[in-house]
Amino acid sequence: MPTEKGxxxxxxxxxxxKLAVLRAIxxxxxxxxxxxxxxxxxxxxxxxxxxxxxxxxxxxxxxQGYIVQxxxxxxxxxTDKGYxxxxxxxxxxxxxxxAERRAIETFLAGAYDLDDVVMRTVRLLAQLTRQxxxxxxxxxSKSAIRHVELVPLTETRLLLVLITDTGRVEQRVVELPxxxxxxxxxxxxxxxxxxxxxxxxxxxxxxxxxxxERVEPRxxxxxxxxxxxxxxxxxxxxxxxxxxxxxxxLTAADFSRGLREVLEALExxxxxxxxxxxxxxxxxxxxxxxxxxxxxxxxxxxxxAAGYGSADRPLAKxxxxxxxxxxxxxxxxxxxxxxRYTGQILAES
Amino acid sequence: MPTEKGxxxxxxxxxxxKLAVLRAIxxxxxxxxxxxxxxxxxxxxxxxxxxxxxxxxxxxxxxQGYIVQxxxxxxxxxTDKGYxxxxxxxxxxxxxxxAERRAIETFLAGAYDLDDVVMRTVRLLAQLTRQxxxxxxxxxSKSAIRHVELVPLTETRLLLVLITDTGRVEQRVVELPxxxxxxxxxxxxxxxxxxxxxxxxxxxxxxxxxxxERVEPRxxxxxxxxxxxxxxxxxxxxxxxxxxxxxxxLTAADFSRGLREVLEALExxxxxxxxxxxxxxxxxxxxxxxxxxxxxxxxxxxxxAAGYGSADRPLAKxxxxxxxxxxxxxxxxxxxxxxRYTGQILAES
DNA sequence: ACTTGGCACTCGGGAGCGCTGAGTGCCAGG
DNA sequence: CCTGGCACTCAGCGCTCCCGAGTGCCAAGT
Numbered sequence: 049m050p051t052e053k054g055x056x057x058x059x060x061x062x063x064x065x066k067l068a069v070l071r072a073i074x075x076x077x078x079x080x081x082x083x084x085x086x087x088x089x090x091x092x093x094x095x096x097x098x099x100x101x102x103x104x105x106x107x108x109x110x111x112q113g114y115i116v117q118x119x120x121x122x123x124x125x126x127t128d129k130g131y132x133x134x135x136x137x138x139x140x141x142x143x144x145x146x147a148e149r150r151a152i153e154t155f156l157a158g159a160y161d162l163d164d165v166v167m168r169t170v171r172l173l174a175q176l177t178r179q180x181x182x183x184x185x186x187x188x189s190k191s192a193i194r195h196v197e198l199v200p201l202t203e204t205r206l207l208l209v210l211i212t213d214t215g216r217v218e219q220r221v222v223e224l225p226x227x228x229x230x231x232x233x234x235x236x237x238x239x240x241x242x243x244x245x246x247x248x249x250x251x252x253x254x255x256x257x258x259x260x261e262r263v264e265p266r267x268x269x270x271x272x273x274x275x276x277x278x279x280x281x282x283x284x285x286x287x288x289x290x291x292x293x294x295x296x297x298l299t300a301a302d303f304s305r306g307l308r309e310v311l312e313a314l315e316x317x318x319x320x321x322x323x324x325x326x327x328x329x330x331x332x333x334x335x336x337x338x339x340x341x342x343x344x345x346x347x348x349x350x351x352x353a354a355g356y357g358s359a360d361r362p363l364a365k366x367x368x369x370x371x372x373x374x375x376x377x378x379x380x381x382x383x384x385x386x387x388r389y390t391g392q393i394l395a396e397s
Numbered sequence: 398m399p400t401e402k403g404x405x406x407x408x409x410x411x412x413x414x415k416l417a418v419l420r421a422i423x424x425x426x427x428x429x430x431x432x433x434x435x436x437x438x439x440x441x442x443x444x445x446x447x448x449x450x451x452x453x454x455x456x457x458x459x460x461q462g463y464i465v466q467x468x469x470x471x472x473x474x475x476t477d478k479g480y481x482x483x484x485x486x487x488x489x490x491x492x493x494x495x496a497e498r499r500a501i502e503t504f505l506a507g508a509y510d511l512d513d514v515v516m517r518t519v520r521l522l523a524q525l526t527r528q529x530x531x532x533x534x535x536x537x538s539k540s541a542i543r544h545v546e547l548v549p550l551t552e553t554r555l556l557l558v559l560i561t562d563t564g565r566v567e568q569r570v571v572e573l574p575x576x577x578x579x580x581x582x583x584x585x586x587x588x589x590x591x592x593x594x595x596x597x598x599x600x601x602x603x604x605x606x607x608x609x610e611r612v613e614p615r616x617x618x619x620x621x622x623x624x625x626x627x628x629x630x631x632x633x634x635x636x637x638x639x640x641x642x643x644x645x646x647l648t649a650a651d652f653s654r655g656l657r658e659v660l661e662a663l664e665x666x667x668x669x670x671x672x673x674x675x676x677x678x679x680x681x682x683x684x685x686x687x688x689x690x691x692x693x694x695x696x697x698x699x700x701x702a703a704g705y706g707s708a709d710r711p712l713a714k715x716x717x718x719x720x721x722x723x724x725x726x727x728x729x730x731x732x733x734x735x736x737r738y739t740g741q742i743l744a745e746s
Numbered sequence: 747a748c749t750t751g752g753c754a755c756t757c758g759g760g761a762g763c764g765c766t767g768a769g770t771g772c773c774a775g776g
Numbered sequence: 777c778c779t780g781g782c783a784c785t786c787a788g789c790g791c792t793c794c795c796g797a798g799t800g801c802c803a804a805g806t
């Protein structure tokens with residue numbers, strides 16, 4: 049009797065029907081936003097057993113922590129643990145129809161620079177999922193330098209512009225200790241481009257460290273200022289940039305009073321970075337449910353996210369944030385599809 | 398009897414006490430968020446008359462449309478018209494203490510590029526006013542070109558980078574009709590910089606129109622592609638960029654169900670552009686109250702905004718959006734102060 | 747002519763109450 | 777192990793009632 053043996057473990061002993069019940073509860077609750085009772089279940093899904101049977105199953109599911117009732121004599125709603133099981137074993141990513149895919153593709157294809165790609169992506173994702181969308185700019189640490197430019201501003205000031213192969217353009221003002229002449233700037237620019245062009249950003253630090261040798265001694269002070277700004281730019285917290293969109297979707301799913309916390313969390317780039325940073329890099333789409341996000345203010349939300357970029361070269365992450373009561377299959381489908389196409393678009397340019 | 402004569406006009410006949418009453422009502426309502434009654438007024442402010450007198454005054458104010466009662470037997474709350482009068486004649490911009498000004502200054506001074514300045518400005522403004530802050534990037538049409546750069550991407554693709562004297566960096570990918578060689582790019586770059594450097598952007602269109610003549614015939618096709626992208630970039634709707642921050646402050650001032658509309662409006666760059674576009678360019682700080690904003694979704698909000706940039710050269714606008722029930726003097730003070738310092742910071746760089 | 751106290755009136759909103767219906771748990775029989 | 781039956785629970789809704797803040801009006805006072 050394997051069932052009895054497993055009984056004290058308390059897990060994994062859910063038979064097929066109980067799983068079906070859980071799935072049904074999740075689906076119904078997600079679509080109606082109301083606790084679902086045994087009666088409603090049997091006739092909406094065609095489980096051919098009586099409500100009483102379902103009730104027994106539900107009692108077990110509740111005992112094991114997959115569902116709860118908000119108050120006695122109400123239906124059940126899934127717990128974080130219940131959603132987790134649902135996502136892991138009871139559902140599949142909803143694939144998008146070819147029409148939808150084409151729509152996504154054409155919408156993104158119209159973009160003409162990196163900012164535009166990111167903006168369109170965030171809008172698209174928010175619209176497809178009716179949730180808040182979060183898109184990270186291609187990570188600097190995954191990019192290579194494509195060009196370095198120095199633009200004279202004043203006697204002792206240069207504008208340093210770093211262009212990466214992912215289309216990011218970083219700019220910084222450099223204050224020089226001394227004035228410079230045209231030639232020295234031209235020379236420095238040439239050195240920089242010669243040495244840095246095509247290099248991965250994480251490698252740049254060590255390369256820059258050796259550059260001073262290649263500059264004429266009397267120019268070293270100025271050059272050093274430029275070099276240090278380059279290094280700063282690469283390590284700055286400014287490093288990773290995140291865009292959020294679709295915040296108005298939060299009002300639909302009534303967070304009642306948690307809304308403030310959620311909005312605040314979404315405005316903190318740092319918090320979002322941590323959120324995305326915790327994701328599994330391997331999986332196609334990762335889902336974090338409720339309290340699994342140990343980020344204050346987002347404990348009552350779920351995050352569905354994926355990395356984007358070509359397969360061999362993940363660039364950054366994007367995803368959606370919404371109530372735990374979320375249509376996971378669709379959200380996962382949307383995130384996966386958008387990640388794919390965004391990655392594709394960026395790979396082309 | 399001048400009073401009687403003016404009576405049928407219905408305006409402008411408010412004596413000093415009635416104005417004081419209106420001011421008191423606005424102030425109390427703003428701070429308590431509750432309809433204010435005659436009794437509460439007399440003891441909170443030291444008007445030395447009886448409640449009955451105040452009631453008479455309030456009746457007049459209501460008749461003239463400056464205040465209303467949300468329901469019979471409640472206190473009064475100001476109307477848009479009431480706030481308007483308050484802002485125009487009953488209050489003054491609250492000047493900031495020198496400590497506050499210093500805090501603003503140091504907070505902004507830490508910024509190291511345009512994006513950072515804008516981000517800091519928006520955060521600062523949101524925090525100072527506890528409202529939603531809106532900051533427009535320096536308008537392209539007010540900027541001059543400082544440098545043009547062409548970066549080779551592939552055989553038939555260039556990255557065009559436009560840098561303006563306000564620190565904006567616009568980038569676009571240019572698809573060339575034919576492949577190019579190093580020299581032709583170098584030459585084109587030189588021509589562009591020679592002709593465009595220092596020019597005001599609105600003038601660029603006409604200058605670019607004459608450029609083809611200065612390019613060797615066999616390069617014209619490629620050059621034309623570059624030129625047309627330059628022109629597109631300048632006129633694109635992408636033209637003006639706006640950043641919003643502090644959305645979580647909206648939850649404090651309970652918009653109840655208007656919140657969704659407000660959030661939606663704030664996510665539409667276009668809507669915000671129109672909002673700021675309608676502002677008076679002359680005034681130091683302009684205030685739009687409630688229905689004065691003919692933007693759907695923001696009819697129940699007020700906007701306090703100002704242009705920033707040096708006096709002789711307005712760059713763009715910034716401001717806050719909040720409920721009509723807003724502390725106008727403080728908001729105006731904050732907007733004015735922040736606009737000043739942000740303008741100053743940008744002028745320096 | 748304005749101010750004032752008095753007075754009757756209004757009505758939003760909170761407290762108390764009872765009902766209903768959805769939903770449950772348990773049990774005894776198939 | 778499933779099922780129908782039964783007693784129980786309780787959130788939410790609608791109802792009434794009442795309180796008190798606030799008003800408008802009026803007649804008397806300055």
